[in-house]
Amino acid sequence: MKPEVVAKFQPLFHPKSVAFIGASNKPDKWGSIILANLINGGFNGPIYPVNPGETDIQGLKSYPKIADVPNNPDLAVIVVPPPSVPQVIDECVNKGVRAGVVITAGFAEVGDAGQDLQLEMVNRARAGGMILVGPNCNGIMCPPANLHAAMPPIFPPPGKVAVVAQSGNVATSIARRVMKKGLGISCLVSTGNEADLHCEDFFQYLAEDPETKVILSYIEGFRDGKRFFEITREVTKKKPVIMLKAGSTGAGARAAKSHTAALSGSDSSFDGARRQAGIIRAKNIDDLNNIGLGFIRQPLPRGRQVSIVTAGGGWGVLAADACAEAGLEVLTLPEKTIAELDAFMPAWWSRGNPVDLVAGLRPDHLWKALECVLRCSEIHGVILLGIMAALPLRPLPTSTNPQEIEKAIQEILRGMRDAFQKLLGMAYRYQKPVIVASEFPNTAVDIESQMAGMLGTIGGVCYLRPEDTAMVMASLADYAEYLRFGALEDGADHNPPNKRPKKLSDSKKHI
């Protein structure tokens, strides 16, 4: 625990009161929308809107200047035009404000004049002992503190996932995916131009934050690459950092430059450095989330040998391919395990891995098969494809009585939760991850979001396609190896830096 890091970020993420500078009553203005979100998010300290032209904003008393605000707010949200920002920072410093979120765009990302203005702003803040998020960002959220000082009107519940992103809309995309899985957010930061605080500063705080279990990040480029990797390398020893790195192509790098003034750099240099720093790389927003959620409740595997237990042959084949591609071994089952399975499986079962339950509808077979493979000391993790057989009830899809349907759905949802509770118990007992993917063909199409919500209450995650299970299992194995050996191996990693031809130096190795 580093108390100085925690203390530094306290006024930002757990402020006692918030000044909102540039607050507005006009519905389409950022100064109106973000203030509305702050209010609607249920922040439980005072909020002080500041605007020289108003006396009442969205039902709150408004103040002409920061100096007029009754107390010393810890945090200022700043949404005034770019030229006014340095002056506002001075006023904040004089008032004793210790943290600022500068939403305003029009700084380094628009050229040299903006760069100068940005430097001016950050110099004044640093001289006054004030930390800054942004500029050119869309805000921060700290759901455990009911703090929703951000543009998108989404209100994720408190949870174990932290989000640090150099793009407000990608941060939102990540948070929405977490919410769809019924899970919550510990902290979310849209870092913008990172004039003062960089991604790595937030990582450093989150490593100490007791609410955070895993850090998901979206990066376009680094302000100070050396510092980034030095700090992050220490963070990953405490908590997994999963990263989506954009700007890996010329077109993407150009887009990043004009977006947040970020220099993307060479993708292969990045990839080498992030392996040394133990950062797990994801290929897109969905993978980022899916990998991250795998770390919430699952134990880390002691090796890369897996068994797949599947209700359907095709999904088993796809998962086996994905495992092999991710550097996992779909283990040839030992004789002993086959004999144990033989005791109850139908005579025609394939005796292979995947263990195909042969479209079996019997829950006892599913549970027994799972126990068999978990018991096997050579198997380090288990993938389960298809959970329907474990549920207590399969309602007929033909009932037209809404009450009857609702009752059946609730029963299914409870069955789902109980089945996952049991699976998480097995994973804990054997200290082996059990990663599940399933669809729900016997239920209405739109039950899936309710399913996810129900699972979220126990921290359970059900993936929706077979390949995801292999990706998540491999990421858990990668991280476990990193903790043991101090770096992510090249070969062990499941995410190639990109799809372009290998470099000359790589090609030569084959000759």
Next chain:
Amino acid sequence: MKPEVVAKFQPLFHPKSVAFIGASNKPDKWGSIILANLINGGFNGPIYPVNPGETDIQGLKSYPKIADVPNNPDLAVIVVPPPSVPQVIDECVNKGVRAGVVITAGFAEVGDAGQDLQLEMVNRARAGGMILVGPNCNGIMCPPANLHAAMPPIFPPPGKVAVVAQSGNVATSIARRVMKKGLGISCLVSTGNEADLHCEDFFQYLAEDPETKVILSYIEGFRDGKRFFEITREVTKKKPVIMLKAGSTGAGARAAKSHTAALSGSDSSFDGARRQAGIIRAKNIDDLNNIGLGFIRQPLPRGRQVSIVTAGGGWGVLAADACAEAGLEVLTLPEKTIAELDAFMPAWWSRGNPVDLVAGLRPDHLWKALECVLRCSEIHGVILLGIMAALPLRPLPTSTNPQEIEKAIQEILRGMRDAFQKLLGMAYRYQKPVIVASEFPNTAVDIESQMAGMLGTIGGVCYLRPEDTAMVMASLADYAEYLRFGALEDGADHNPPNKRPKKLSDSKKHI
């Protein structure tokens, strides 16, 4: 139009009546579940259950033997134990049945004895002029004929997408994804062991089927690779065939062998052959669907130069990267187009491609920017990221009046449909694809399925992540090039065969 192909498949997909051999009243039996689906699917001809031990099955009069059925059914669904199947085929032939779906497993996939039994079955069917699906499959669906002779209790509406899969559970996964997008199915086949009819036979039929616009397929291996590619090469000249090929690794190939007795073969040989045959390859079930749905309403692009119009910077960067990786050029905008955009865009816009609307909330900017880039003759397709600005209303998420919320949701849904109708009109007018990805941060999380349903009514598709738009656009460009040049180029393709190191021969090219 090949009338003989259509005539051959008529009794299978458009039967006048169906015999169900092995029908059951026991709820957990396949012979009960599939019959229930056939009944619940609304098949409008007579259904004749056959079971020597029953007189009434699920409310229908049941017959002891096929010979006892009053008419000559076109189609027989067969769910009896393996040893009885050849005898049942004889009885069907004698009764004049012209097509059979053999659900029963326990044939070639379980070894030599099963292989012999399978051969016996198919020889008798062929001698009697009867075509067969399966064995070891989970059925077929032809929603335009209200025919749901399949295991999963899902009932996709009629639509433009055909599904041919060597796995019943993958076929179900594909169909469910189509349904989630509010779209429908023209025909679905779980091909199983393919004792008689192979995938390519179904492709050949679907090429002539007026209901089918695009063919999605899942393949583990080929019974006769030469025949497969010869036939499919002709099919792809008429309709796009998108394929997910499994069994590309050792673990996957072993799993495929025990699943449907399929020999996966060398992945690189497959990849070369499929390029010659114009087959578009997808990497997973989601990509398969997303690519396929792109072909339903969009015109094909005349080249690979694209513009990205985005409401959010991060999504723009991710899409630019994905375009470059997929072999699309994110075009540097011509001066003329920049001047046209300058006329209305805010002064600080980046003047780059992606055209970043700078978090603009103004619908007129979005529509004007789209017209500008579509008008540009050097741009062959447009990617739009973020549709919210085009909607007429952003309801506050804080209303607690259910009626008010419902009214706002309905207004948003109609606005969404109108916006997509307009986008499809623009795509048609300029004959350039307009591919859209968006999230809906200003609305409740669970509105997305309703959105998809509403868009489905006009054949519109909204993707959920930026990378998907690049993949779909590249696939449309690939197919357009195939139609012009007769083969898919290696470099033009966006889906590398797999992630393993390149072959020696490839490496040498770089030296």
